[in-house]
Amino acid sequence: MLDADLKTQLKAYLEKVTQPIELVASLDDGEKSRELEGLLQDIAALSDKIAYSRRDDDARRPSFAINRAGTDVGVRFAGIPMGHEFTSLVLALLQVGGHPSKAAPELLEQVRDLEGEYHFETYFSLSCQNCPDTVQALNLMSVINPNIHHVAIDGALFQNEVEQRQIMSVPTVLLNGQPFDQGRMTIEQIMAKLDTGASTRDAEKIRAKDAFDVLVIGGGPAGAAAAIYAARKGIRTGVAAERFGGQVLDTMAIENFISVTYTEGPKLATALEQHVREYDVDIMNLQRASKLIPASEPGGLIEVQLENGASLKSRSVVLSTGARWRQMNVPGEQDYKNKGVAYCPHCDGPLFKGKRVAVIGGGNSGVEAAIDLAGIVAHVTLIEFDAQLRADEVLQRKLRSLKNVDVIVSGQTTEVLGDGQKVTGLVYKDRIEGDAHRIDLEGVFVQIGLLPNTEWLKGSVALSPRGEIEVDSHGRTSVPGVFAAGDATTTPFKQIVIAMGEGSKAALSAFDHLIRTSAPAQATAAAA
Structure with a gap:
């Protein structure tokens, strides 16, 4: 064996x-x-x-x-x-x-x-x-x-x-x-x-913490890089993250991380956390931010409120909250989430062995999902909103070679159907002819891109129409002392290696901001 x-x-x-x-x-x-x-x-x-x-x-x-x-x-x-x-x-x-x-x-x-x-x-x-x-x-x-x-x-x-x-x-x-x-x-x-008392105890511990010099919100590649670069400057650094690793944890094969020919998301996420823990960084896991309150005066403390009722203060903040799977927002999607509606073909694909499924989305992730699923399930129907697939040509050639895959372009999914317990089909509209069509199937894999985790920042920092944090070439946001990096920002091309670079840059920009403003956090906190 x-x-x-x-x-x-x-x-x-x-x-x-x-x-x-x-x-x-x-x-x-x-x-x-x-x-x-x-x-x-x-x-x-x-x-x-x-x-x-x-x-x-x-x-x-x-x-x-x-x-x-x-x-x-x-x-x-x-x-x-x-x-x-x-x-x-x-x-x-x-x-x-x-x-x-x-x-x-x-x-x-x-x-x-x-x-x-x-x-x-x-x-x-x-x-x-x-x-x-x-x-x-x-x-x-x-x-x-x-x-x-x-x-x-x-x-x-x-x-x-x-x-x-x-x-x-x-x-x-x-x-x-x-x-x-x-x-x-x-x-x-x-x-x-x-x-049930764990959250309350965590909140009490967080309330007792002194102010940070740099507080990183988010523990993905951008957040990890920011924490390491900040800590190496010898300043008080903290990371508050809902889950360390972020979207990387949901990534299967990584083949474009420069100098590493192949790795997998969970392995990289573990390495990121281990590297951060090599430094004097206060890591606060399972913490979701709910509100950002800018400093009341130049050089003052910025406050980040958490969902558990506690709050953290810092002289500077790096926002690296990343993104999550974008949903279709059609009737039935939420009703049948994890009951046939799925977002990870690598994880859930084997449960649909011998069944009929659909993949929504014709970009690289959608076509890769259809290719992977075709080797497990009975039949795959790929539905793309645009008039043509957007995936790399090498992936499209592979997809076309598979006999148990149908491709529908100019198709808009309008409803997920079910029997109250599980998915039984979906309805899509032909965007050219306007006709509605039903497909009988047991699974729907949604692969239509990412949505930035920035809802909690509305009204605090400037966001783009897509909800991304607007940043300049130094990672600065519209709020003094607040920087941002990674998939949650307007920086183009959502890639791990880019997020790491942007996180490093944001931390260096935060350090530059600190040396041009007031005294260290401990002194500021004591004065307050």
Whole structure:
């Protein structure tokens, strides 16, 4: 199951295991069960602290448990955790085997102190780059707290279960048999839902913070670059981010990041956060900004209010709030979001195996989505609003070569149809003839670009008609001391490498602003 190179790498990791582990399998006579047994036997052969046995004591087959011998500590996978989930498997082996987590000690203590009984189930797909974070978070929680139990389920292998429970998006998490949440989640996000007092405690901590010299709002490539450049100047730097990594977390393959021939969004996002943490930067995760209040006098403090009721103050601010998937805003879209309406073909595509789907959008992202989905689903209909596709010609040639793809141009999607539980079709209008047409299908993948996360800034800084923050060549906004960078701004070409450059420039501009204004933040705060 594992090739020689992978065995060598895994063997080195397993040397960190300090407590004996049992791999307990539940199998049937199918091919996937044979594959799983081969994988588990390979793993057991790499360490004298790991034993393999087959008990067939679980209804889901193939599945297996990783148990700490003689204890009730363990995690379970239903399926074969390869692909994006192989890292989840390795971490589970290490953590069940006693290797300590790198998570913040106060967060681990919060998990240990959680009272009650929690049975989590996470549905994932092997091609989903968002799923591992959720799987790994819940696995770690189940290792730390014996009252927390978790099974990670490959939806592609348990199609009947997926359909019965109407799972149409991954990751989807159930708690005690009931829907808990969907999408990428960290331990902090999960605990915020379970521990209802966490938000209040966070707000109290934030209120007690001294003013910053540079406060970065947003943790994507632009925000990370700004934080690093500011911190390297030796000034007090903070980052308030809803989720560190931003839109990069939802990006699959990255092949145009200069000097790196290939990487993936979650991997890059992790590297960004690790790099920022190398410096003395106060990172405040799970924080959404709600209002910007400019300084009342030149050189004064700028205030950023947060949704949890707390506020932060700083001598300068870098806005790098990024963008999110643009929605069609047609009847039925919100009703069937995650019930057939999806925005990530890599994540959710495997759940539509053998079904009919549509892709909305004929740019690069839309055509790439149609190409990827064509290898999984029965049929793809791509609908483009314009009179022609806008994707690169090399992608269009690939698309035209696929026999199970139809392309409709000059088509305007007007409604998503469903039966109350899931998508059953859509309606589009022919923009040339004016006729309405219905397409029967089970999934709609929306790929029509990005929308800047700037609604909270209306009335505070100048925005373009598209809602982007207007910036000059130095990243300055219309408000003194406030700078901006990345996909939320009027800077053309929304690319990771451009966002990083713009974030660096904004931080340098903020530093230049600081040295031309008042004293350091601590002195200003004391005077106030």
